[in-house]
Amino acid sequence: MRRSQHLFPAPWRLLALLILAAALAGALTPSRARADEAEATRVYIVQLREPPAIDATDRSRRVGEERFDARSPAVSSYGAALVASHDQLLAEIGAPDAKLYSYKLAFNGFAARLTAAQAARLRAHPDVQRVSLDRVKSLRTNASAQFLGLLDPGNGLRNARGLTGEGVVIGIIDSGIDPGHPAFGDREQKPKPRLCRGSWAKESLLGAWLCQRFRKPRFRPLYAPLPDWHGRCQAGPGFPATACNNKLVGARFYANGFRGSFPMDPAESLSPLDADGHGTHIASVAAGGRVTATLGDTVLAPISGIAPRARIAVYKACWLEPGATRAHCAMSDLQRAIEDAVADGVDIINYSVGTGDGGPGDSDALALLAAANAGVLTVAAAGNGGPAPASIESPGSSPWVLATAAATRSGTRYDEVLRYTAPAGVTGDLTMKEAAFTPELRNTGAVNGSLVLADDGLGAADGCTALANAADLAGRIALVRRGSCEFLSKVANAEAAGAIAVVVFGDAQDDGQPITMKGERGVVDIPAVMIGQADGEALATRLLAGDSVQVTLQKGLIASRQVAGNILYKASARGPNPDVFDILKPDVAAPGVDILGAQTPGVANGLRGERFQYLSGTSMAVPQVAGVAALLRQAHPEWSPAALRSALMTTARQDLLLADGGSAGPFDFGAGHIVPDLAVDPGLVYEAGRDDYDAFGCGVGLTGIGDERCDALREAGLSLEAADLNLPSMASHAVVHSRSIRRRVTNVGPAAVYQATVEAPPGIAVAVAPASLALASGESAEYTLTFTSTGTARRSDYFSDEARLPDFRFGSLSWSDGRHRVRSPLAVAPAAIGVEDPVAGHEATGQTTVHVDFGYDGTYQALVSGLASPASTTGTVIDDPLDYYTFQSDDSALPDFIRRQRISVPPGTRYLRVALVATTGGDAEDLDLYLHCPDGACPGGVLASATDAATEVIDLLDPAPGEYLIDIHGFEVSGPEAGYETGVWMVNDAPGPGGFSVLAAPAAAVTGASGEVTLGWAGLDPGELYLGLVTHGDGEHALALTLVEIATP
Known part of the structure; x- marks a missing residue:
């Protein structure tokens, strides 16, 4: 889109972005000193506009059909063309040897060490979708099989049904593995004949003669070679090529991204060998063979993984910094690991990795989306940021990833x-x-x-x-x-x-x-x-x-x-989903506290010499779910990732407690605690495939989908609303009066008639249409769920902490045929009012209207603030050769690529806007804007607008009075310098220019009713952008705000 060179002639609006915690914390931390050389390189991840191979060559494959084949001629040819295009781009910018990885299957792009100038050239290239600095993610840190019911003689998946994960491959993307651990052996010692075990074999000449051939240990294989497996065993220090076997079928490592940004602990090995212990533990819990556990040289008890005959493929992408006890993972390494896991042919990805920033648009989340489209289920950690609300981490916040909370298990x-x-x-x-x-x-x-x-x-x-x-x-x-x-x-x-x-x-x-x-x-x-x-x-x-x-x-x-089970882990991350309120997270809960599993005896910075360890966290719940998913995959190899997720969610139980003894709910455990023995026969499943996820992506603005694809999906009847994504859980966060969402179920059991039963959330009426579904085996049907608020919405001040998150209430919808119970959690947040925001005007004298929907009965008031005109400042800034902003408290120490303004915000200011536009160079200029607030005035002390555009805007509601610092950063300047203009608007309740006022408004609020607020003004100056506010209240609370932007001709 072409941007205007004039100062804000149209209504620019970008809500203030709280800069991502990890990214800005790094930028503002003094220990990360600015490099001295302008030609210093950093690791960048570059996404191109063309689709990856999974999307481009496999669109005709339907949900539940044969898995994606990474070695088909079409995929190989297309992937080779993508790699060639990566090399060509790097050659064009003078960096032919800078590439660390090419991504072609799950993500089209590459990781490379580039200078800031080279990265800028790529950003400007028409074939490039996005260029971003590499980021780091962190690892989220047994009687489970019995606790989960897998060993029940009557209907346990392992004892009664004989499911062990045979033939299923679980890909562990983590800190590596200890290949010598007995949990990963692929053979067992043959027992001696009974007569050769006693004294007769030693004391009798005949016994000694007959039993002599049994004196040396003899071994027999436990696993046959795995057909159709394409992985490899990548050798390195401490990890010979022979370390893999028919149990540990693959092992790779990825360190280019990490080493490009961080120092590595000297005890680390550039191989799949685990120096942390986390990855070894995870692998053993998911699929370790039966072994006898020890602790402190004391024999404890036999343990095994959840799917003891599933195969393990390890992708080491997480590494220790010097002295660290828990590894971190560079995004660029993780992406390549995901790509190789899909190409190798894993069935399930165990991803005990996460970060508090990011979201569905993160590059690893997008790679996991492509993995789902290729038929691979990803199980990820919900995160360990609980019990704080909205603490779900990425990629667990993405709807195509099964996010797991952690709870205790009895034993x-x-x-x-x-x-x-x-x-x-x-x-x-x-x-x-x-x-x-x-x-x-x-x-x-x-x-x-x-x-x-x-x-x-x-x-x-x-x-x-x-x-x-x-x-x-x-x-x-x-x-x-x-x-x-x-x-x-x-x-x-x-x-x-x-x-x-x-x-x-x-x-x-x-x-x-x-x-x-x-x-x-x-x-x-x-x-x-x-x-x-x-x-x-x-x-x-x-x-x-x-x-x-x-x-x-x-x-x-x-x-x-003895420990009590069914208590939610205190630190387990909680909903609502901070990235998309209408996608309920977490998805399920599983044992994740005091989980006994394998340990690396030569761990770098922990207690050495131990072969087993206890660990707790959502990381430990992930392999439990991944192992169960392997059992389900063995039972139903035709099921899609969405079907596996649905089966685990709709058959879950809800009898979990919080640490304080209270009852847990959907934002604690999602659909509930998994019940594997029910999940194998769920009755109905909620399928979702590429079209469904792309429609969701269109609605939330994911990159790389394109307007043409979004239009086609809309015309095909798919909703782009997040609430309509065909998940087994339902969430709707702003129901003022009534809202309908759609779902589609598929019968994976025999023909049956299902009846709907609703437990409505408090203050919400729920209607299901149709309420009865007669389905043949394999048949699908749609239904509509309508939520209607009964007028009990919370009324609190718009600026209060209470109003920060929606007022969700919980219920459930169950479909039953008398044999199956297919349960979905409902999370619905009624809203007292819904208002149009923002609204615009375009005349010096004129009117505009604000649409209002009411979810309560009582007094209604519309009050105006403003108008405010901008205080403008012009200046010039030069290019920062490193594209690296660092805060300087001393104005005299500011480099020439940072320009600063100081503003004083008086008491009573309702709304502050700071905006920046480059006045020279057009689209070639990329200037960034930072607003440093007085102590406690904004989260983290700084707000930022740092897009790749020439215009940046920061808006701050109800700013605290005091001095604010505005920094203009020359992130990318095309010429010797760039001209810029800033504008500062401060909206308060004092009368402003134009006689801004309410001309008409509804007399009162009535639940379910709508109305219009008419606003008027006169005599504004030409060529300006004016800002005003409308506060919608009930006489006691300011319930909502509408920003009014009037751009005069």
Whole structure:
């Protein structure tokens, strides 16, 4: 679109963008210093306009038909052409050797190390859709099979139906794998004949002679080679090409993006070998074979993965930074991993990766969309940002990804313990975790001694300074409080005071629970452990009372405890979906707390030597669901990813509790906790394929779909509304009076008649039409669900925290044929009022109207503020060769590619707009706009408008009074310098120019009624853009606002 060179002659409106937390935090963090050289390169991800191979060559494939074939001649030819176009583009900008990856199947584009100038040339190229800096995502961090009912003798998927995941491949995109772990072996030792197991084989000459050939271990294969598998085993340090087998069928690694932006821990291996332990754990929970688990050299119990005969393919895209204990993943590496997983032929992608920014338009989310279109289901973590509302992470927020919340599971938990043996009568065991940087207890042997509370002379007992009670500590065990300094300092100070070991007790961090303490290895020579806050406080109290407390630290001291199931993990991310309110998330819940799985013994920065570990988080729930999906895939190889998701959701149960004992709901667990034994026979499924997802993408503005495709989908009868996407859950966030949504179900069981039953959300009437569906096997039918508000919508001030999120109420819709119950959660938010926003005027003297819909009964008022005209400033700015904005508090230190204005916002300002337009260079200029707010005046302290356009706009409602800083950044300037003009509008309640007023308005609000507010003005100056506000209220609350933009000719 061609942009005008005049200052805001038309109504420009872009709601203030809170800059994405990860991106701007990095840009504004002093530790990420600005590079000195203008030619410095960074990793960029470039998306081209042509569709990827999955979309371009496979549009005729219908839902449920044969899987996408990445090796077909058509796909190979098309993909080769895309790669050639990538190389040609890079050659054109003078970067022929800069490419890190080409993406051709699930995403058309490439990742490359480019200078800012090269990236700018690509942005201007007509074949390029988007150029973005690479970003980082984070890993989200067993009696489960029994808890899930898989082992039930009557109808368990594994015991009764014999489903084990045979022939199904789960792709684990994570931190790698330990290939030597027994959970991933593909053979087992043959047992000796019974007669050769006893003394007869040793004591009898005949026995010795007959049994001699059985003395050496003999092995037999557990798995046959997998047909139609196209993966590879990529060798590297610690991971020979022979590390793969018929269980671990593939292993690849991707580090180009990460290494292009971050330093790597020296203990990492450029191979699929796992230095973190996260990926190994995930793989074992999803599909590990049956093994005997140990903890602290103590045998615990046999465990296996959810789908123990599914095959595992590993795609290592997550790496440790120096000293880190949890890996991070570059988007560019993740995208290539997704592409290879699809090409290799995986059936399910386990994606325990996420970030709090982004959304369905993220490049990895778009790659996972293409994977879904190719027949691959992705199970992702909902995130660990709970219990805060709207904390669902990307890509779990995308509708084609199955987002999983985490809950507890009933069963036994084993812990290493510290044993205290005195004073008499209060002896017992306390859960502990051994430090990762001190001498290991398995090597030191048992440490016994009296416990002494550390005294630093300051009353803190945190051991952060030299200890004053060295005489008491000599030859004894120090008790130290967590906090204020590094763990290494605490242990070193205790050792210097003569202590023989250290017990650190927790504080409020990590809910008071013990953690594995980290630090530099080889510095201290005494062991250390951590216990929980409550246990430590109790011991400290006894010591202060003068009691003598004797403790033993010893490897192999294990205690068991029973844990209660069906309690939502406190940190599990919660809805509503922050990216699209009308897509309900999370989707399901599964066990994700205290999950016992495999560990990498040589983990880089954790406790070494362990082969098993407990982990908690939504990451741990993902492989549970992925494993169950593998069982369902084995039972129903013809089911699409959407059908698998639907089966898991519509058969879920809802009997989960919150940590505080309250009942959990759809924003906690989605459709509910999975019930695998019901999911194998769901009755009806909600199918969704490429057309459905593209229609959704059109509605939310995803890139790369195109107007022509969107028009065709609309003409074919598809709705572009997010609420109409054919998901098993239904959400509608702004029902003023009535709203209808559509769904389509397909019968995957025998012919049946289904009847609808509704549990309506409070304050919402729900109608289903038709309420009865007679379906043959394989037949589909549509129905309409209509939500009608009964006038109980919340009325709160538009600016209040309460009004930040819609007032969702919950219910359910179930279809039943007497045998199946197909349940969908409903999340409906009634609204007290719906108003047109914004509205425009185009005359110096004129009128305009605002349409209003009412969802309540009572008083209605329309009040105006403004008009306001802009205060304009002109200037010039030069190009930033690095395209890298960094805030400078000192005006005198500003470089020439940043220009600053200071404005004072007076009390009573209702609306602030700051806008920027380049006045020279046209579309070639890309200037960015930053607004720094007074303390607490806006989230994160800064708002930004940093698009690739020549015009940027920031709007701020109800700004706090004070001084604001406006920074103009020369992100991309085509010539020696770019001219610009800024405009600042401050709308307040004082009368402004033009006599702006309400000429007519509804007399009162009536639920279900509509009306018009007529506004008028006169005598405005020509060639200006004026802003005004209409506040819609009920006499007590400001319920809604309408921005009025009047551009005079």
